Amino acid sequence: MFLINCPFCGEREQSEFKAGGEAHISRPKQPTELSDDEWAEYLFMRKNIKGIQFERWNHSHGCRKWFNIARDTSNDQIKAVYKMGQKPPVI
Amino acid sequence: MLNYNSPLVKENSYSELSMKVINPIMKLIIRGKKREFLSGVGKAINMILPTESCTSSTSNDTTALWLSPDEWMILSNNVIDKNTNSYEQENHLINNISKINLGAVVDVTDQYVLINIEGKKIFDLLSTGCPFNFNDFRNKKGGVIQSLMAKIDIIVHHKEINNVNLLVRRSFSEHLYSFLSDAASRI
Numbered sequence: 281m282f283l284i285n286c287p288f289c290g291e292r293e294q295s296e297f298k299a300g301g302e303a304h305i306s307r308p309k310q311p312t313e314l315s316d317d318e319w320a321e322y323l324f325m326r327k328n329i330k331g332i333q334f335e336r337w338n339h340s341h342g343c344r345k346w347f348n349i350a351r352d353t354s355n356d357q358i359k360a361v362y363k364m365g366q367k368p369p370v371i
Numbered sequence: 372m373l374n375y376n377s378p379l380v381k382e383n384s385y386s387e388l389s390m391k392v393i394n395p396i397m398k399l400i401i402r403g404k405k406r407e408f409l410s411g412v413g414k415a416i417n418m419i420l421p422t423e424s425c426t427s428s429t430s431n432d433t434t435a436l437w438l439s440p441d442e443w444m445i446l447s448n449n450v451i452d453k454n455t456n457s458y459e460q461e462n463h464l465i466n467n468i469s470k471i472n473l474g475a476v477v478d479v480t481d482q483y484v485l486i487n488i489e490g491k492k493i494f495d496l497l498s499t500g501c502p503f504n505f506n507d508f509r510n511k512k513g514g515v516i517q518s519l520m521a522k523i524d525i526i527v528h529h530k531e532i533n534n535v536n537l538l539v540r541r542s543f544s545e546h547l548y549s550f551l552s553d554a555a556s557r558i
Contacts, residue, residue: 288424288439288440289424289425289516289517290424290425291504292502292503292518293502293503295502295519296502296518296519341517341518341519341524342439342516342517342518343424343438343439343440343442343517344439344442345439345440
């Protein structure tokens, strides 16, 4: 359990949020031209690294807005919180 | 208003705490992003929507709660007529907002139950099941938060010092009310 600083509501407890997986994965522009492997790569394959990972989170029991965080997966420290559409900060 | 017999006890009192269900209260959810939306709502209900997060604004007969950057809840301050489903302010909002595609207006009068809690130990009571840190909130009149209480979504409106309005979905209200009653009897 940890605290997340929602960019809209302020600091809240993790149980109010839903994790939305890895951030900054863009949908292929022409899905019909992809092979099955490439499509599977886009759909299912995630990095799941130990260290700083950029993730999408949703404040589902609060303002219901999506945003991004940079979280160190080894100790759950949140290095940065930034809104959707913004570029990931350099950490 | 639905012809609905609420199973909730209308009023419960404990030491330095009292809870009562207030109904019927007009409740509307409005959503919109454009600047014209904000000014249109201002004209329709004669008050300015709070744009700062987790705040509310109140006029003589209406209260607006900030729920998210593009979502607000409008409450009537006083109890409304039981036998109606149409409210003057809702009609104003529909004409000024929905009909010209500036945003959405939804009547949620029957979807939410408003529980008013009074007394010195309100935040001790809420802390029994809510992960939110009330230390700053307890001194901030007019504050609004959405959080969880015993895993149930709630909206907390700090109406006045020692007076809090709790909004909860009707289907969860009975469970929440019995949780609160039980917790209040042990504080």
